[in-house]
Amino acid sequence: MSRDNPCRWSRRELLQALSAGSGLLLLHCGSQPPGERQAQRGAYDWNKHFWGYAVDTTRCIGCCACMRACRRENDVPLTYYRTWVERYRILKDDRVAVDVATNDEHIFSPVSGDVKKAFFVPKLCNHCSKSVCNQVCPVGASYYTRDGVVLVDTKWCIGCGYCVQACPYGTRYIRPADHVADKCTLCYHRITRGLLPACVEVCPTKARIFGDLKDPKDHLVTLLKQRRYRVLRPEMGTRPKCYYLGLEREVI
Amino acid sequence: MNFVFPNEPHVVWSVMIVLYPFMSGLVSGAFIVAAMYYVFRQEAFKPIARFALASTLVFLVFAPLPLLVHLGNPARGGNIMITPNFTSAKAGFGFIFSGFMLLVSMMAWFVFRKDLLERARGKGPLALISRLILLLDTRESEATRRADDRVLRILGGIGIPLAILLHGYVGFMFGSLKANPWWSTPLMFVIFVFSALVSGFAVITFHYFLVSWINRWKVDSGCVQALSRYLWGFMIVAVGLELLELMSIAYQQTAEWEVLRRLIEERLWISYVVLQFGLLALVPFLLLLTNTLLELPRRISRLLVWLAAAMLLLQVLVMRWNVVIGGQLLSKSFRGFTSYMPGLWEKEGLFVGVIIFTLPFLILYGFHKFVHLFPDDHQARPRDREA
Numbered sequence: 257m258s259r260d261n262p263c264r265w266s267r268r269e270l271l272q273a274l275s276a277g278s279g280l281l282l283l284h285c286g287s288q289p290p291g292e293r294q295a296q297r298g299a300y301d302w303n304k305h306f307w308g309y310a311v312d313t314t315r316c317i318g319c320c321a322c323m324r325a326c327r328r329e330n331d332v333p334l335t336y337y338r339t340w341v342e343r344y345r346i347l348k349d350d351r352v353a354v355d356v357a358t359n360d361e362h363i364f365s366p367v368s369g370d371v372k373k374a375f376f377v378p379k380l381c382n383h384c385s386k387s388v389c390n391q392v393c394p395v396g397a398s399y400y401t402r403d404g405v406v407l408v409d410t411k412w413c414i415g416c417g418y419c420v421q422a423c424p425y426g427t428r429y430i431r432p433a434d435h436v437a438d439k440c441t442l443c444y445h446r447i448t449r450g451l452l453p454a455c456v457e458v459c460p461t462k463a464r465i466f467g468d469l470k471d472p473k474d475h476l477v478t479l480l481k482q483r484r485y486r487v488l489r490p491e492m493g494t495r496p497k498c499y500y501l502g503l504e505r506e507v508i
Numbered sequence: 509m510n511f512v513f514p515n516e517p518h519v520v521w522s523v524m525i526v527l528y529p530f531m532s533g534l535v536s537g538a539f540i541v542a543a544m545y546y547v548f549r550q551e552a553f554k555p556i557a558r559f560a561l562a563s564t565l566v567f568l569v570f571a572p573l574p575l576l577v578h579l580g581n582p583a584r585g586g587n588i589m590i591t592p593n594f595t596s597a598k599a600g601f602g603f604i605f606s607g608f609m610l611l612v613s614m615m616a617w618f619v620f621r622k623d624l625l626e627r628a629r630g631k632g633p634l635a636l637i638s639r640l641i642l643l644l645d646t647r648e649s650e651a652t653r654r655a656d657d658r659v660l661r662i663l664g665g666i667g668i669p670l671a672i673l674l675h676g677y678v679g680f681m682f683g684s685l686k687a688n689p690w691w692s693t694p695l696m697f698v699i700f701v702f703s704a705l706v707s708g709f710a711v712i713t714f715h716y717f718l719v720s721w722i723n724r725w726k727v728d729s730g731c732v733q734a735l736s737r738y739l740w741g742f743m744i745v746a747v748g749l750e751l752l753e754l755m756s757i758a759y760q761q762t763a764e765w766e767v768l769r770r771l772i773e774e775r776l777w778i779s780y781v782v783l784q785f786g787l788l789a790l791v792p793f794l795l796l797l798t799n800t801l802l803e804l805p806r807r808i809s810r811l812l813v814w815l816a817a818a819m820l821l822l823q824v825l826v827m828r829w830n831v832v833i834g835g836q837l838l839s840k841s842f843r844g845f846t847s848y849m850p851g852l853w854e855k856e857g858l859f860v861g862v863i864i865f866t867l868p869f870l871i872l873y874g875f876h877k878f879v880h881l882f883p884d885d886h887q888a889r890p891r892d893r894e895a
Binding site: 335336337340351352353354355356358371379388390391392393394396397412413414415416417418420421422423424425426427428429430433436444492494507 | 514520521567580588590591592593595597598599601685686758759836839840842843
């Protein structure tokens with residue numbers, strides 16, 4: 257303590273005490289990243305699988321059973337969507353009309369007009385290998401599992417909405433009940449028990465195909481070997497793992 | 509033919525996210541005004557240097573508030589510091605903000621040390637608080653004052669790139685989102701930096717006039733002219749860059765321009781074309797041009813600068829609106845637009861926005877009661893004596 261200073265503590269001593277306190281606080285803050293917290297589910301080993309998804313657009317009939325099943329299975333709030341079916345109508349003057357059955361029953365309204373060509377395209381989270389949503393999540397609540405699924409740790413998400421803005425496919429939303437990011441999980445609670453995602457289970461025409469890309473005998477792997485496919489918005493560089501068979505060029 | 513993805517009618521970023529870059533821009537801009545004196549030693553800025561630094565501090569304290577109000581789970585806001593995901597542009601916010609807060613607090617400590625010493629010598633709770641802020645060290649001499657000045661200059665020098673980073677990075681947060689063609693441009697970083705400078709100079713100019721008018725103080729002419737010239741220069745660069753970005757996309761006639769053109773024509777005509785580039789950019793430009801080129805009577809000149817500052821402040825606010833809201837109106841399907849109308853009383857509504865924006869000014873008023881925000885001779889110069 258300086259003799260000139262009437263106070264008991266010198267500035268140096270006070271700053272040293274404050275620095276020690278801050279150091280202890282920082283030690284306390286050191287914590288495991290949230291992404292790796294996904295618990296193993298029983299006998300399921302996530303190292304043995306790498307899940308993929310395909311949509312055969314030539315098979316989809318727009319019944320929207322998948323949308324209803326997803327809503328029931330995952331308790332998706334009304335006016336929000338983990339998956340949806342887009343109806344494309346190419347008109348005779350080459351204009352493109354697109355709509356989604358957003359009514360409560362998810363039934364497309366009948367349309368008339370000079371339609372040259374029409375088809376349906378189911379959409380969902382693309383579970384991209386280089387997902388932008390994971391890249392931008394400031395707290396690491398959005399993460400990529402070892403079996404290839406993009407999930408959200410809803411107990412860690414701060415609800416900033418950055419991932420919603422970053423997803424080029426519009427598949428994310430902020431769940432109104434608990435204000436966290438939500439999206440398709442490929443029904444992770446089902447696939448880790450050997451079941452199919454609800455939307456795949458109910459599809460009457462097998463337009464939605466789910467499989468294990470690590471298994472060379474899997475139907476999805478065979479299909480991707482035999483058929484030509486595309487991914488949505490490849491220019492985004494996100495490497496989507498949702499493959500579209502028979503996709504028209506009008507689809508974005 | 510309007511089509512948006514079914515989750516897009518829910519606009520996620522609203523008034524609070526418009527306010528957040530606006531307030532963070534005021535922080536950076538006001539800091540540069542203070543640095544004009546403390547770092548570059550421009551004497552013209554001396555009358556408002558303390559005021560600008562205090563403004564930086566109070567805006568900085570309140571800048572994260574809109575972000576916090578916006579968060580779905582504000583109680584988890586600290587996660588951004590506990591488990592930062594460094595691939596995220598947003599993860600750096602906590603660190604850049606904390607670093608800048610520390611630096612500005614230290615600068616304020618050195619600038620207002622003299623005032624605090626005076627208070628500390630007295631008795632009562634204010635004297636005790638002052639002694640605590642002074643870290644219990646109340647010594648003062650010519651040597652300490654010289655040391656304070658030197659440290660202040662060094663801190664200011666470090667603060668300039670930090671201030672640019674603080675706001676430029678907010679622009680980068682938008683500019684790096686490749687999914688949205690309205691946001692995705694490397695120019696966004698630079699545009700945000702210059703618009704921050706405009707808003708900072710504008711708010712200090714506007715507020716300085718207002719405070720002087722209320723207290724019947726004489727406005728320092730040299731200071732006003734310096735402020736108006738910098739304001740004019742920065743607004744030319746900021747608006748020039750905004751126009752350059754638009755013209756470059758328009759001239760390239762890419763597929764994205766088709767939808768962006770529709771966005772401007774159908775959804776943003778009033779806020780973008782009429783307000784951001786028309787009324788609130790062209791008119792202040794002409795006012796500041798007139799003030800710079802012509803020898804106007806002092807009263808008219810001050811009125812022009814005051815009006816221009818107010819309009820440019822609004823221009824930057826409107827620009828933030830057009831960036832944040834405009835980008836979300838555009839569907840990622842590129843086939844249509846959603847709509848958004850801010851609520852008045854909701855959590856992220858206009859009322860809360862006005863309250864949050866007003867709070868720094870109220871705190872600054874309290875600050876003024878505690879320390880001298882303007883030089884002593886300045887405060888003692890009533891306007892009446894001018895005549």
